[in-house]
Amino acid sequence: MINSILFTDMQADYGNSLEQKFRKMLVKSGYFETIRPGELVAIKLHVGERGNLGYLNPNYSRIIVEEIRKRGAKPYLTDTNTLYSGGRHNGVDHSLTAAQHGFTLGTVGAPFIPADGVRGLDYTEVPVAGTHVKKAKLAGGILQADRIVFLTHFKGHMEAGFGGAIKNMAMGCASIAGKQEQHSSGKPKVQLSSCVGCRQCYNACPVGAITMKDHRAVIDYEICIGCGQCVAACNYEAMQAGFGEENDVFNQKVTEYAFAVHSYFGDKAFYINCAVNITPDCDCWPANDVPVVEDVGFFAGTNPFALDKATLDKVSKARAVHTSRHFPKLTGTHNLFQEVYPEVQSDSTFEYLFRHFDVDLEYQIRTIT
Numbered sequence: 001m002i003n004s005i006l007f008t009d010m011q012a013d014y015g016n017s018l019e020q021k022f023r024k025m026l027v028k029s030g031y032f033e034t035i036r037p038g039e040l041v042a043i044k045l046h047v048g049e050r051g052n053l054g055y056l057n058p059n060y061s062r063i064i065v066e067e068i069r070k071r072g073a074k075p076y077l078t079d080t081n082t083l084y085s086g087g088r089h090n091g092v093d094h095s096l097t098a099a100q101h102g103f104t105l106g107t108v109g110a111p112f113i114p115a116d117g118v119r120g121l122d123y124t125e126v127p128v129a130g131t132h133v134k135k136a137k138l139a140g141g142i143l144q145a146d147r148i149v150f151l152t153h154f155k156g157h158m159e160a161g162f163g164g165a166i167k168n169m170a171m172g173c174a175s176i177a178g179k180q181e182q183h184s185s186g187k188p189k190v191q192l193s194s195c196v197g198c199r200q201c202y203n204a205c206p207v208g209a210i211t212m213k214d215h216r217a218v219i220d221y222e223i224c225i226g227c228g229q230c231v232a233a234c235n236y237e238a239m240q241a242g243f244g245e246e247n248d249v250f251n252q253k254v255t256e257y258a259f260a261v262h263s264y265f266g267d268k269a270f271y272i273n274c275a276v277n278i279t280p281d282c283d284c285w286p287a288n289d290v291p292v293v294e295d296v297g298f299f300a301g302t303n304p305f306a307l308d309k310a311t312l313d314k315v316s317k318a319r320a321v322h323t324s325r326h327f328p329k330l331t332g333t334h335n336l337f338q339e340v341y342p343e344v345q346s347d348s349t350f351e352y353l354f355r356h357f358d359v360d361l362e363y364q365i366r367t368i369t
């Protein structure tokens with residue numbers, strides 16, 4: 001079966017604004033017509049870590065909220081708490097960060113409800129026939145929804161290569177224990193010959209796993225949770241993401257969690273990728289760097305795996321931004337994020353989906369003007 005992916009680009013005009021085009025894409029999908037009055041509809045998004053200004057404008061979620069309300073249903077915004085400390089580590093801080101970043105009842109028209117509770121302990125195990133994961137630990141506030149709309153900012157990710165719908169489902173729907181399970185074997189390594197002892201990684205590590213010895217960083221792997229913050233913090237390419245099997249295992253676990261979410265919701269879920277402000281790092285990072293390529297547009301569909309493939313293919317052909325620190329590496333001939341993060345095999349996600357779960361990744365783009 002060829003998956004139909006809706007797409008609308010960034011060109012807009014009076015009478016055909018980006019808001020109107022985004023809404024048109026939702027309406028033409030037909031998904032919103034299937035929503036019944038009274039249903040609780042989760043909008044799974046990312047409100048951005050404190051210090052990051054690259055997250056999606058709250059008005060995208062407002063438009064989705066309005067379309068859900070038209071059907072008499074009850075939308076709410078949701079996300080899970082983070083494994084690391086920061087502005088979203090517990091339900092209280094997470095709600096405050098959401099409000100500070102504009103995800104308020106007044107702006108969006110729906111409440112923000114942390115999906116795994118105040119301390120990130122609320123989860124249910126969902127079976128999945130993965131190589132590594134047999135029971136995905138998914139947040140109760142997500143599983144209890146009648147339907148779910150995944151609103152994803154498509155951008156890079158230092159450990160997964162890229163962050164799209166798959167990442168939003170997998171890490172984004174997992175409780176803290178589920179995040180730990182996915183992260184636990186993908187740990188970075190220090191290349192001592194490149195380390196200048198600047199301590200940026202030491203300051204960035206959320207769990208105190210790094211110590212400085214002889215002006216070089218040393219990781220205590222008993223403490224390290226494999227979050228990758230130190231990799232992004234290092235300006236000297238001394239802190240390197242896990243290679244080979246470790247990184248492959250991380251991406252396979254992420255894929256298995258995403259497949260668990262997809263199997264659980266089936267046709268009750270809808271997926272939107274916004275390929276705008278395509279930063280090299282994810283929105284969990286408390287800073288947003290110059291985008292690596294120009295804005296591309298919005299994608300939507302019911303198969304999140306084909307959706308990510310379609311988005312990545314199109315984003316990889318976009319024009320590079322010359323002020324990006326990654327510009328010298330970008331040739332436009334490969335998967336964009338394989339060029340940004342050469343040590344991460346980001347295509348392995350699709351290969352694993354096809355090989356292990358027999359997922360159909362073929363797609364056809366239907367353009368909305």
Ligand code: SF4
Nearest residue numbers: 205224225227228230
């Ligand atoms: S990956 Fe790096 S920042 Fe994260 S816990 Fe391990 S050492 Fe600390």
Ligand code: SF4
Nearest residue numbers: 195196198199201234
């Ligand atoms: S950030 Fe990089 S260069 Fe600086 S101490 Fe850590 S590993 Fe070494």
